Amino acid sequence: MQDQGAHGYWVILLSFLVAYVLAVLALPQWLLWGRPEWVALAVIYWTIALPHRVGIATALLLGIGLDVLEGAVIGQNTFALVVVALLSLVLYQRLRVYSLVQQAGVVFVLIGINQLICQWVQNLEGVGAPTLLFLLPAFSSALLWPVVLLILRGLRRHYRVN
Amino acid sequence: MLAAVLVVTLILADLRFNKLEKSRSLLDTLATPIYWVADLPTRLGDWSDEHIQSRAQLLEENERLHRENLVLQGRSRQMSSLQAENVRLRGLLNSTAILRDDVVVAELIGVSPDPVRHQLILNKGKLDGVFVGQPLIDAAGLMGQIVEVSAANSRALLITDGTHSLPVQVNRNGVRAIAEGTGALGTLEIHHVSATTDIREGDLLVSSGLGGRFPVGYPVGVVSEVERDPGQAFARILATPSAALDRSRHVLLVFTSDAEQDD
Numbered sequence: 100m101q102d103q104g105a106h107g108y109w110v111i112l113l114s115f116l117v118a119y120v121l122a123v124l125a126l127p128q129w130l131l132w133g134r135p136e137w138v139a140l141a142v143i144y145w146t147i148a149l150p151h152r153v154g155i156a157t158a159l160l161l162g163i164g165l166d167v168l169e170g171a172v173i174g175q176n177t178f179a180l181v182v183v184a185l186l187s188l189v190l191y192q193r194l195r196v197y198s199l200v201q202q203a204g205v206v207f208v209l210i211g212i213n214q215l216i217c218q219w220v221q222n223l224e225g226v227g228a229p230t231l232l233f234l235l236p237a238f239s240s241a242l243l244w245p246v247v248l249l250i251l252r253g254l255r256r257h258y259r260v261n
Numbered sequence: 262m263l264a265a266v267l268v269v270t271l272i273l274a275d276l277r278f279n280k281l282e283k284s285r286s287l288l289d290t291l292a293t294p295i296y297w298v299a300d301l302p303t304r305l306g307d308w309s310d311e312h313i314q315s316r317a318q319l320l321e322e323n324e325r326l327h328r329e330n331l332v333l334q335g336r337s338r339q340m341s342s343l344q345a346e347n348v349r350l351r352g353l354l355n356s357t358a359i360l361r362d363d364v365v366v367a368e369l370i371g372v373s374p375d376p377v378r379h380q381l382i383l384n385k386g387k388l389d390g391v392f393v394g395q396p397l398i399d400a401a402g403l404m405g406q407i408v409e410v411s412a413a414n415s416r417a418l419l420i421t422d423g424t425h426s427l428p429v430q431v432n433r434n435g436v437r438a439i440a441e442g443t444g445a446l447g448t449l450e451i452h453h454v455s456a457t458t459d460i461r462e463g464d465l466l467v468s469s470g471l472g473g474r475f476p477v478g479y480p481v482g483v484v485s486e487v488e489r490d491p492g493q494a495f496a497r498i499l500a501t502p503s504a505a506l507d508r509s510r511h512v513l514l515v516f517t518s519d520a521e522q523d524d
Binding site: 116121125128132134158167168172178181221224226227232233 | 268275288292300372375378380422423424
């Protein structure tokens, strides 16, 4: 079992690293506002799947990393991810029995909250978005949720992470 | 609960007290590989562009570069004599001599994923002598300045970022102003210029060097819109940045010689 555990960490870590890369990948101008919140999606998935292993502490560390990557105020994404992780920890038992569409709906709300918190901290800094476009990632993330879910669940089952 | 307190502390520490500068630069060093990986597709594209080219294309390009080189050589001959003349004239006017700035070419390895933050990540860092506040230019004009330096890379703030402003002057008549970023790529706003000031559409704005940060005379932008409303105290002036802010892959870091400041 020990060995299995170590194996599992490797998969989780890798998925977060991929999320980081996707989060900073250069996108064409017109796609920029709609970039899905990959790290938040990964956090949501892993907290639903393994609430005993991935939670607030993971979200905290991931958030600091994301803040550094984005050059944001340290704490902006941290705050948002911690709230998202907290909410998915509260909701995980319900989310597990939801259908894909229902789950996507919840993801939409969670990412929306994530974006609102980010926006709030950015406004503190004085660089808030001029329009409501900053909510676009909530749509794109919800649309991509089934894909993320299937890939990560496939990985989790294949490597027996639990 | 603990996490909440921690997060609020972090936000305050960074936003209000700038306490995290050191740890940020350290963490930035750790983030370099992620940017490197994220940049791979672009680099691969560049590589294939470079290596998969027909002989005819290469010959054509070579010829074009030869011609360009000839023209530039001619111009640089002229330039040296003009520069000498300029130094003499400035001597007569009793002003400080302008020395040529040294530049280092840096390559872009990432852009800020957040559309409201206009930042670039460059592949030169402390090891190459990059410092915070260093001006950044490209072939067409001023791009921005360095705001964060880690060991092997650095982060630059573009002049169009909402938090950036720089002192400029109109090249035609020397009127001074402040050009502020608007958060929209491709627009600068010139604030607090009185409605009667002589500034027109098409005027070239150059850096005035008054802030002590940017060297004098680099093109910043071209005035694109002047709106004079008699009801307002100030004219509303927009400018388009000269530098290719969203296209340049290679940028120049300027090392201004200190001799300029010795007066």
